[in-house]
Amino acid sequence: MSLRPGSLMGQMLLAVAAALLLVQGLGAALIYRAQHERFEAETMNAVAFRLIAQARGNERLPRHLRVEPRGLFTDRLYRFAVQIVREAPPRDGKRRNASAEQKLREILTTQDFRVAEAVVFRRSVAADPYAQMAIGRRADRFEVEPHAVARALDADLYVAAVRPVGGAEWMVARVRAPPSANALIRPLLLQTLAIYLVLVGVVALILRRITRPLAALTKQVAHFASTQDPSGQIAPVGPDDVRRLIVAQNAMEWRISSLLDEKDVMLGAIGHDLKTPLAALRVRIESVEDESERARMAATIEDIVHTLDDILSLARVGRPTDPVERTELAALVSAVVEEYEDMGEPVELGSTERTVIEARATWLRRALRNLIGNALRYGSVARVSLLKAEGQALVRIDDDGPGIPEGSLQAMTQAFTRGDPSRNTETGGAGLGLALARAIAEQHGGSLQLVNRRTPEGQIEGLTAMLVLPLT
Numbered sequence: 088m089s090l091r092p093g094s095l096m097g098q099m100l101l102a103v104a105a106a107l108l109l110v111q112g113l114g115a116a117l118i119y120r121a122q123h124e125r126f127e128a129e130t131m132n133a134v135a136f137r138l139i140a141q142a143r144g145n146e147r148l149p150r151h152l153r154v155e156p157r158g159l160f161t162d163r164l165y166r167f168a169v170q171i172v173r174e175a176p177p178r179d180g181k182r183r184n185a186s187a188e189q190k191l192r193e194i195l196t197t198q199d200f201r202v203a204e205a206v207v208f209r210r211s212v213a214a215d216p217y218a219q220m221a222i223g224r225r226a227d228r229f230e231v232e233p234h235a236v237a238r239a240l241d242a243d244l245y246v247a248a249v250r251p252v253g254g255a256e257w258m259v260a261r262v263r264a265p266p267s268a269n270a271l272i273r274p275l276l277l278q279t280l281a282i283y284l285v286l287v288g289v290v291a292l293i294l295r296r297i298t299r300p301l302a303a304l305t306k307q308v309a310h311f312a313s314t315q316d317p318s319g320q321i322a323p324v325g326p327d328d329v330r331r332l333i334v335a336q337n338a339m340e341w342r343i344s345s346l347l348d349e350k351d352v353m354l355g356a357i358g359h360d361l362k363t364p365l366a367a368l369r370v371r372i373e374s375v376e377d378e379s380e381r382a383r384m385a386a387t388i389e390d391i392v393h394t395l396d397d398i399l400s401l402a403r404v405g406r407p408t409d410p411v412e413r414t415e416l417a418a419l420v421s422a423v424v425e426e427y428e429d430m431g432e433p434v435e436l437g438s439t440e441r442t443v444i445e446a447r448a449t450w451l452r453r454a455l456r457n458l459i460g461n462a463l464r465y466g467s468v469a470r471v472s473l474l475k476a477e478g479q480a481l482v483r484i485d486d487d488g489p490g491i492p493e494g495s496l497q498a499m500t501q502a503f504t505r506g507d508p509s510r511n512t513e514t515g516g517a518g519l520g521l522a523l524a525r526a527i528a529e530q531h532g533g534s535l536q537l538v539n540r541r542t543p544e545g546q547i548e549g550l551t552a553m554l555v556l557p558l559t
Contacts (some may be wrong), residue, residue, distance in 0.1 A: 095301070096294040104283065104288050111279045118275070126265035127187055131207075135194040141169035142200060142251070167221050167261040171362040175248045175257050175543045183206040184245075191247060201252040208531040209264055212240050216263055300325040303502055304333055307340075317344045394519065414451070416480055416556070420473050423455045432463055437472035444556055446531055454527040455482065457520040457553045462486035465550055475558065479533070482554040490539040490547035500525040500535055501541040524554065532557045 092098055187207040195202050212218045217529035219240065219415075226236045248257045303321045311317060317340040323330040368388055375381040417439040427434035462469035466486020474481050491499055500521050525535040533556040540549045 094298070094468065096291065096298050099294050103287060105288060107279075107283060111275070111282070115272075115275045127184075127188055128190060130245050130262055130265055131187055131190040131194055131247075133262045134191060134199065134207075134245065134260045135200075137167075137169050137262065138195065138247070138249060138258050139198055139200055141171075141258060141260075149396060166225070167218060170217065170247075170259040171375060172257050172259055173255070175204075175206050175250075176246055178206070179210065179214060181210050183208050184421050187245070187247075191249070193247070202248040202249045203252045203254070206248045207244055207245065209245055211243050215244055215246065215261070219242055223336055270488040288418060297325055300329050300333060303475060304336060308336065311340050311343075315344060315347055317341050362392070365395075411445050411447055413443055414446045414448045416446070416451075416482070417473055419448055419451060420455065420471060422457065422483060423452055424471050424497050425457060426456075427463075427469070433468045434459060434463070435468070435470045435481075437470055440475050442475055442558070443557055444480055444531075446556070450527045454524040454554060455484075457524045458484045458554065462488070462518050462550070462552070465489070478558050480556045480558055482556070484552045484554075485540070487549045487551055490550045491537060493539065496537045496539070499537060521552075524552075528554055528556065 092101055140193060184207045188205045191205055192202055212222065222239050226239075245262050245264050246259065247262070248259045250257050267400065300321065300323075307319065307321055310319065317337075320337045320340065321333060323333045323337075325333075364386055369385070372381050372384045372388070375384065419438060420439060424434050426434045459469045459471065462484050463486075466488030468487055469483040472483045474483070521535070521537075528535045533554065534555040536555060538551045538553065539547045540551055542548050
């Protein structure tokens, strides 16, 4: 299942959220790096101050004359004296900080403090005995609260050891480590959340102004597609582009509706103008003395009338006048089969299931009669059954005829299309029966399916016509 939203609003909001996440991610990375470098630079400045002050005798001055560093990391519990030792302090497996060492060298060089070696690493106060002892003494001296002492012991230190050029001893300075740059994550997350709420909220309001009229237009188009009724058109609302689209759609619907009305009027006139002379011909052929000739002429007139009825029905199927009603499909199928049984036709009713659908019963009868008539004409027998599957009603009509070539199955549902010679005009009509049945099925939101039935050896043993109708 795709996680990408399908609606325009959902996709736009997802795009804005993704773009904002990318921008905020890049910004957070740059801020994190800059803050880390700033903290490191300030720490190394504090370390350099301690080292230079020790080298130049600041620590030997009276306390009121000493110069103390000012900055983020000065706290009386963390004012460690610079140690003079013979060897660099043990790192206890801690990795050296190469960038901090480079910064420290640069700062000391600018102050004419030449360094032969420098080692900088970070470790906790709890892992540094000297720092623990110094904090304990200062806590007793200044009567610091126990919780403050505990917090100080949990802190981290930068330990920097340098050996001046020409010297054999190391100078070791300790400075409290700056707050971790990870502390920026929470404010950045809160900032991102606030931006999301504001920006996505504004975009959602704008998109809603666009998508609401589009949704209404979609509903109207679907209504017009099923009914060809332009009533209920929506008023132009929303941005100018959407307004123009609605105006164009409304004008197109009225134009299509007018064309359909003109078509119905024209078809009505054609039907009237053709049926009147055909009725007169029926009367005139009664004067023909040759009975066989009179019968052929009457059959020809009946074929013309039947074809004309099919043409008019096919043209009007898209704009039915009878209402949709709840119909018990099994009863309707049984009634149509009984009509053929009463006429002595070989039509068999197989298994059926009680099925209620919303339909136009008159049109469904017409479709069933066309399909059963085709089965009788080309397959000698018609077997009709009704079942339900996957939310659909399936009316199945089987015959024992020669079937239809596989390449012609789809084309056979088109108007005026005939199959092979077994389905020519000598044994069939004008090629409108299946087209009309398909149009009626589609009028009800369904479809007509044609499938050749085959024996295990692959021989065609008949045709199955399946009228598929939705249950809801």
